[in-house]
Amino acid sequence: MVDTLDMTGRKEPVEQALAGGRSLWDDARRRLFNNKAAVFSMWVLGILIFLAVFGPMLWVHDYSKISADTELAPTMQDWHWLGTDEQGRDLVARNLLGLRISMAVGLVATIVSLIIGVTWGAIAGYVGGRVDNLMMRFVDVLYAMPFIFFVILLLTVFGRNIILIFAAIGAVEWLTMSRIVRGQTLAIKGKEFIEAARAAGVPGSAIIRRHILPNVVGPVAVYVTLTIPVVIMAESFLSFLGLGVNEPLTSLGVLISNGAKEMQDKPWLLMAPAVLMAVTLLCLNFIGDGLRDALDPKER
Template sequence: MSLAAVTEPPGRSLWADAQRRLLRNRTAVAGASVLVVLALAAAAGPYLLPFRYDEVDKTAVWLAPLSGGHLLGTDALGRDLLARLLVGLRVSLAIGLVSTVVSLLIGVTWGAVAGFAGGRVDEVMMRIVDVLYSMPFIFFVILLMVAFGTHLVLIFVAIGAVEWLTMSRIVRSQTLALKQREFVEAARAAGLTSAAIVRRHIVPNLLGPVVVYVSLTIPAAILAESFLSFLGLGVQPPMASLGTLIAGGAQDMELAPWLLAFPSVVMIGTLLSFNLLGDGLRDALDPQSSGRAP
C-alpha cells in the first residue's frame, strides 16, 4: 500500500490539464505560433525597414513587388506597402485587443451582477441588453462619429461598446449556474457580501468560457474595424489599418493587384489563426471533453 502511495502520480489541476490538452492540439499551436510571429513583426518590423509607412515618393509609384528595394511594392503615392502593412497590422491588432478589453470589463461586470442578483434586477439589466442588441451597429457608430468626430480612441469605444453584449449573456448564464454551487452557499454562510462573492468566487470561476470568448472576440473586433475602415468611418489617412489597405487595394486592383492581395492574405491569416486558437481553447477548457465533472 505504501509503495502504491509513493508511485501514484500527482493529480493535475484543471488549468494544467487544459494546458496539456491545448499543447497537444496541433492546429491551435500553429494558430498561436502564427499570431506570435505576426505580433512580433507588427511591433518591431516598422523600425527595421528603410521606409516609413507615410513616406511619399512620387518617383516610385505602383512599383511591383521586389522592385526598387520595395519587397511588396508601392501604392499610388509611392509608399512602401510592407511598411504600411506592418503598421496596419499593428493598428488592427491594437484595436482588436483594446476593444476586447473594453467589452470584457463591461460584459463580465454586467453579466455577473445580473445573474447573481436575479429577480427584477436581472430582468431590467437584460432588457437593456436586448434594446441595445436591436440597434444597428453601423447606425450606432455613425452617431458616435457625427457627435465626436473620427478618432482612433473612438473606434476602440465604438466596437467595445457593442461586443460586450454577447459576453454579458454568456457570463449571466454561467453565473446563474455558479450561484447555486456549494462554495457560494458557504461564502454566504461565512458572512461575505454579494459584491465580495461575485469578485472572489463568481468571476474567477468564469475564466474558462471568458477566455474562449475573448479569443473569438478579438478577430470579430478586427473584422468590425476593417468594415468601418472600408466604408471610410474607421482609421483615417495617413494612418493605415488592414481595412484601409484592403479598401485602397480594391480601388487599384486592376493596376496594382498586389495592393489588395497582400493585405487580404494577412487579414485571412490573422483571423484564421485566432479562430484556430479559440477552437483549441474551447476544446482544452471543456470539462466534458476533459473527463472532469462540470
C-alpha cells in the same frame, strides 16, 4: 514504461494513474499544447504580433514618407517589395502599420468589452430578480440598435478618431459577453460553496470577485479569442466604408478597400493585406477552438 494496477486489476501507465492528481488548469494546458493546430497558430500569431509591433520601426522605409516613385510595381530595388501607392509610400511599411492598427483595435476593443461585459453579466446573474431583468432588458435594447447606425452616430457627434473607433466597437461587443457571463453565473450561484460563503457573511461583491469570476474564466477566455477576429472584421468593415482611421494612419481594412479599387491591374495591392488579415483570423480561430477543447470538462 512503468505500469500500475487499477482497482479492477487492469494495468495502466503511471502518467494516466497520476492524471487524477493534476489540477484542471494543468490538464487543460496539457490538452491545449497537444493540439498541433493551436500550437502552430500560436507561433504564427506570435510572429505576426512581432511584425505588427516592431515592423514599422525596423523596416527601411517610413510608412508616411512620400516619394517620387508613385505606383511603383513590386521590386527588389530600394526594398520596395510590394511597390508603392499613388503617393509613393512604401506598401510593405503600410501593411505592417495596418497590421498593427488592426490588432490594436481588436485587442483594445476586446478588453473594453471584456471589462464591461463580465462586470455587467456577473452582477445581473448574481443579484437576480428585478435588477437582473432591468439590466438584461437594457442589453436587449442595445442589441436592437444596428451596429453601423450606432457607430455613425458616435462619429457624427464626437468626430472621427482612432480612440473613438476603439470605444464604439468595444461598446457594442460587450453585449454577448454579458449574456455568456450571466448564464454561467446563474448556473454557479446556487452551488454549495456560494451558499457557504453567504452563510459566512462574505459580501456579495467579494463573492463575485473570489468565487463567481474565477469559475467563468474558461468560457470567457474562449470567447475572447473569438471576439478579437470579430472586432478586427468590424474595424475593417468601417474602414472599407470610409469610417475608419485617418491618414497617414492605415489599417488592413483601409488597404483592402484601396486595393479592391485597382485589383484588376494591381492585384498585389489587395492580396497583401487580405492574406495578412486571413492568416491572423485563422490563427485566432484555431487558438479559440483549442482553448474550447482544452477547457471542456467532458474531455478531462
